[in-house]
Amino acid sequence: MTHQEILKKVQWKDLKTLSFKEMLIENNLTIPWFLISMTLAYFGYYLAAIPFSAFFFLAGLRQVHNGFHNSLGTNKFLTWFTLYSNSILLMVSIHAVKFNHIRHHKYCLSDEDYEGKSAKMTWYGAILYGPVHMFLIHKVTLQKGNRNYVKNVILELFSIAVVTFIIFYFQIHFLIYHFIIMVFAEFLMAFFAVWTVHHDTEDSPEFARTQREGWKNKITFSMFYHLEHHLFPAVPTIKLPELARRIDDVFPDIEKKNTF
Template identity: 45%
Template sequence: MAPEMGAAMPPTQTVPDARPAVFHDPRLRSVEWRDLVPVHPSEVLAEPLLPAAWLAASLVMAGYGHYVLALGFSFFFFLTGLRVVHNAFHTALGMSRRSTDIVLWIMSFVMLGSMHAVQFNHLRHHKLKLGEGDVEGRSAEMPAWQALLFGPFFPVLLHVTALRHGNRKLRMTILGELLMSAVWIAMVLGFLHSSVLRYHLAAMLVGQCMTAFFAVWTVHHHCDRTHYLARTLHNRIKNRITFNMFLHIEHHLFPRVPTCHLPELSRRIDRVAPDLRSKIVF
């Protein structure tokens, strides 16, 4: 039996079967992965605490005027925030769907924008896999400098695509999250007079503009749809520093496996198909 290929597409979006040949590799049938899907209660609690800790540290440093340190903490908050929403996209947080939906609303407020719009495009990305119509993966074919310049347009494109192709419920959710962000930004810039909150908004806007490069280009550049779809990391220390977010070929092969279990999945894949992990992120 072939590996499952992730969550179902929204009912309003019809996408042709664009699976590359690597996903039919018979070697992958021997990879045990279903035992890695369940999330332990301690992991359910730890996952949202991870970005919360980095967020608190960044705000404290900004409050004391140490903005260089604050930026470092904000970077790791955004990275771990992406880890949380990424698991939420695939209902891999170990929570109910309702609770997962609430997480996406909260992260939309903290990180700005609509995480439900990002989810819509991410599930399309898993279906189309760098093919035509894969909006999320568009920067993968660009040179690095162009992916960086593309950054400010990337979040806009994600939101426009989701609003254009999503169903009515999704559109209302996206508009609600965007309205929430707009009100929040207006309050901070208008009458809250908090330099810490203004710093946080600025840091999140920068983070959103960098996702095309850091979250897409770094893991997909110079890859192809026939065999080497994505990149990965072999070094245990590098994976700890990046919170396993760059174990990306592993994620594409078995998207239901939560990020916290990707290191074990990576070892299992390496035993049967080491060539699939030949392209590294850094």
């Protein structure tokens, strides 16, 4: 079966629309995890804060990822603000990540796919490549992005620099903790966000790996329904479990390589 055949036979366009409740979930998913992690860090319970920081990071990825594909259910400005504010919270230019992610869908695992380069590495190679990956996506966006992308990347990097200066100048310890954890998490993106979902799929890049086990999807905020996402990138994350069911109903024999 081809990607076009799947698009034609699986009913999916109704899944693009979010209810008011779903829109609230997608746009506020990060808040409880951030508040809990910051509260614990503020009182010095850094080890206890780490898992909540990890969940905040995952929720933030889900939120901005939906923003990349205009799937948050909000208007253009609010979607932009979500990307901008999360740049400061996640310590990376989210518009740089967006630029490379959109190219990733267009040029999946080809030489023009800078986001996907770690997919062809070993698992430990992808981990070691992480810092290079983060530098590269900013460099590529500044070189290849249009004026709007470049403007947003510069604004986000400047804002991150200002916030970082304030955090360290005034020695705000719980925010220093947050900064360190977020930078460490960003360095693992080449492994977790690319290698895990695309390794050994070069022969059919559009058929990414996926995760169908319930508890694993709960702790990863459904971010590993990656086969489904690549086939139907306009479908919001909250609707991917239903999309997966529909794909299986129409194409029960479709190959599903596990993410983990």
